Amino acid sequence: MLSLYRPGHGLLHRLPTGRKALLLMLVVLGLSFLPSTYWAAGLAWVVAVLGYLLGGLGLSELWRQLIAVRWLIGITLLAQLIFMPLEAAAANSSRVVAAILLAGLLVLTTRLTDLLAAVERGLAPLARLGIDPERMALLLAVTITTVPVLARLGAGVREAQRARGARGGLATFVVPFLVVSLKHADELGEALSARGVQ
Amino acid sequence: MKPRRLEATDLARIAVFTAIVAVLGLPGGLSVFGSVPITAQTLGVMLAGAVLGPWRGALSMVVLLILVAIGLPLLSGGRGGLGVFVGPSAGYLLGWVVGAFVIGLIVHGGPRLTRWRTILGVLVGGIVVIYAFGIPIQSLVTRLPLGPTALQSLVFLPGDLLKAAIAAAITMTLARAYPRAFRRQEAGSQIPVTASAQVTSDGERPAESIR
């Protein structure tokens, strides 16, 4: 299944999902109270590096995660440098990046099925609002199944357009893609009814 | 008209729109302006609201955000995980939920779909609302004051305006090419009369909401 999970046996891998999420959120919250100074910037980086080392993921994974958010870092840093003094710019950017990296540890060290189970437990109180948690869980599962199907349908549409020599404009892609997607939705809805979803 | 219980048809449409937004974030040459990573995902958000209506549109965005939070790489550039909810763009993501709701409210607000209501919907819900959530939270996260943050986000405004124009045009095209998509669940019909009953039918069933 498409997931960001990295298998491993580090400290974080072994923590139960709920406690791990709480712990990481507390650390991230703690970071957000740091002042905009150089030592705070350093501290943010130290915490992030420690998180990846303790999580058993190593610095190569941290680097990969940094690369993944390079655009965000670039844009944030640029705006900070234009409008803020150097120290604040460095501290604010470091704090933001460290928070993103640390929060990312949850999905890197937890299996999708465990996270899904945790979400389903978390949805239970919704029953009081008249929302059926089981139906919500079904919706999440159906969506996970549907994403790769639609990705393939999208690739098919693009291929068909290339075969006809059409240039890849956004609107020329989206209309046929939406039509095949909605046809899929109709068939999927019918299959759900046929399999007992009222 | 809040759906108390999601029927099979609703469930399928919501899942499909969530997936549409995810697919629009996939790499594959959908950048509007050369190499700047402007994605088509907000286009998907606008379409979800415009086609699904307020509640189902917003729910499809909630589903997207839950799946992103548990680590599916569904945001543009394959991003996912809790990290995106503590970063500078967290507010924009929250804005997607409310934005889709507002778009649905405006676009589906009248007895029938009109061009002007659609344009108004995607502009208000797809840009004003999303920025209204995005900018303050970005400012909070980065500690860059509100003014400069707003100024910074102006970079994305041309792209978003273009996407709003495309979304409005696509919505109107879709209303002609696939009117079934906009039909609300007929109240009282207990069996969801699903559409592919007449896959090859020559006549579309006319939509009540579109003339």
Next chain:
Amino acid sequence: MNSISLDQVGVRLGETTALEGISLNLGARRIAIIGENGSGKSTLARVIGGLVAPSSGSLRVHGVDPVRQKRELRRLVAFVFSNPDAQIIMPTVGEDVAFSLRSEKLSRPEEEARVSGALAAFGLSELAGRSAHELSGGQKQLLALCGAFVRRPDLVIADEPTALLDTRNSRTVADHLFLGGDHQLVLVTHDPRLALRCDTAVLVGSGRIHAVGDPVEVLATYERSLAC
């Protein structure tokens, strides 16, 4: 009890009349529904399976009224459609088969036994933990069949189940449909070979029944109608 009877059934989808004045009594074990695209044969299958409500007339399916007794009908009937992608609901193969058993409220070991038995019958045991989207088209359709058969339905309604498959997979799927249990089968098909394997054939055209009876004769009637 194992019969399907329709009395003056009509279906209107918006402005179009999909079916009109259909009266049928089908007791045969394997029933083929044939006819041109848009003739109403898919709608007929969906009315029998309770996916489309008739706008007029009444029907009984194995003693159950599909309009009033939806829950009973769902227990009785399983569907197979042509596009396997749209029939797979859960992310992994095993979960998808288990999904069919949700309403039966079985105990965990019972459910697991039923699922693994069904997977084995369709040669899917080794794929149980795999993502559904990693399967080939043929494997996906077998998974869809497996999800239908795991419920041990009394009636299987298949709407062109082999339309998207190659010859070998078509044969496998057909063999499961014809030989995989003692269910009644309603098979919507364009494939004369499959129609000939049935005990009765129904020819539908422009929303009406044109012929019912021995598949050889009904197919001949169909051929003649195409000739003129």
